[in-house]
Amino acid sequence: GENVEQHPSTLSVQEGDSAVIKCTYSDSASNYFPWYKQELGKGPQLIIDIRSNVGEKKDQRIAVTLNKTAKHFSLHITETQPEDSAVYFCAATFNNAGNMLTFGGGTRLMVKP
Amino acid sequence: GAVVSQHPSWVICKSGTSVKIECRSLDFQATTMFWYRQFPKQSLMLMATSNEGSKATYEQGVEKDKFLINHASLTLSTLTVTSAHPEDSSFYICSAGTSGSLGSRYEQYFGPGTRLTVT
Numbered sequence: 001g002e003n004v005e006q007h008p009s010t011l012s013v014q015e016g017d018s019a020v021i022k023c024t025y026s027d028s029a030s031n032y033f034p035w036y037k038q039e040l041g042k043g044p045q046l047i048i049d050i051r052s053n054v055g056e057k058k059d060q061r062i063a064v065t066l067n068k069t070a071k072h073f074s075l076h077i078t079e080t081q082p083e084d085s086a087v088y089f090c091a092a093t094f095n096n097a098g099n100m101l102t103f104g105g106g107t108r109l110m111v112k113p
Numbered sequence: 114g115a116v117v118s119q120h121p122s123w124v125i126c127k128s129g130t131s132v133k134i135e136c137r138s139l140d141f142q143a144t145t146m147f148w149y150r151q152f153p154k155q156s157l158m159l160m161a162t163s164n165e166g167s168k169a170t171y172e173q174g175v176e177k178d179k180f181l182i183n184h185a186s187l188t189l190s191t192l193t194v195t196s197a198h199p200e201d202s203s204f205y206i207c208s209a210g211t212s213g214s215l216g217s218r219y220e221q222y223f224g225p226g227t228r229l230t231v232t
Contacts, residue, residue, distance in 0.1 A: 034220065043119070043206050043223040044157070089156060100147070101221055105156050 002027040004092050006104025014112050019080050021107045023090035024072040030092040033073045034101070035064060038087045047088075048075070080111045116140055117209050119224035126197055126231055133193045134227045136207030142187035143209030147221070148180070151204045163190050197231040204228055 031052035036044035163169040163184035
């Protein structure tokens with residue numbers, strides 16, 4: 001089955017700096033890679049996703065890059081703000097997996113004002 | 114769009130009682146719903162996958178007689194924790210996905226979670 005590893009487990013940055021979270025996956029058949037943001041006591045919220053037919057996707061301050069050959073994808077947050085502080089999870093799945101996601105272990109991002 | 118609700122948001126129950134948690138997709142039809150359990154500072158652990166009108170598929174190690182899942186409609190799934198014990202205390206999260214087929218949208222959206230405390 002799929003295995004997703006996420007690094008780092010914690011990340012502390014100064015407000016305004018950039019933050020990068022990296023994930024690797026094991027199943028080359030995986031073709032959909034969402035990122036979720038989870039605030040304390042709440043459910044995960046989909047913030048951006050990428051499919052295997054593209055290498056990069058951007059939405060305002062967040063971007064995701066995908067390297068299919070190396071089987072890794074990354075989340076980039078620029079101009080970080082204190083409200084970006086949360087736990088971020090990457091995930092991977094394959095079309096026919098019935099939408100079942102395999103999650104990374106999560107990254108706790110702390111943005112210091 | 115793509116809103117998933119859960120009810121209740123938190124519940125405290127006594128050991129031995131049963132608790133039902135509802136998960137609803139409010140603005141789309143979810144052919145598949147998932148139930149997760151999350152321990153503090155850990156990732157999401159998939160408990161089971163349920164498809165509308167059929168029996169749920171449980172992950173290894175999850176007791177199906179203890180965690181009863183019903184997916185009666187395309188917008189509602191329920192998780193019942195039967196004969197709850199303190200070790201069942203956790204954060205339970207559901208998610209809803211659209212049907213997965215090549216070329217179609219298959220994002221998965223999560224509910225806000227239910228904090229269960231068993232005393």
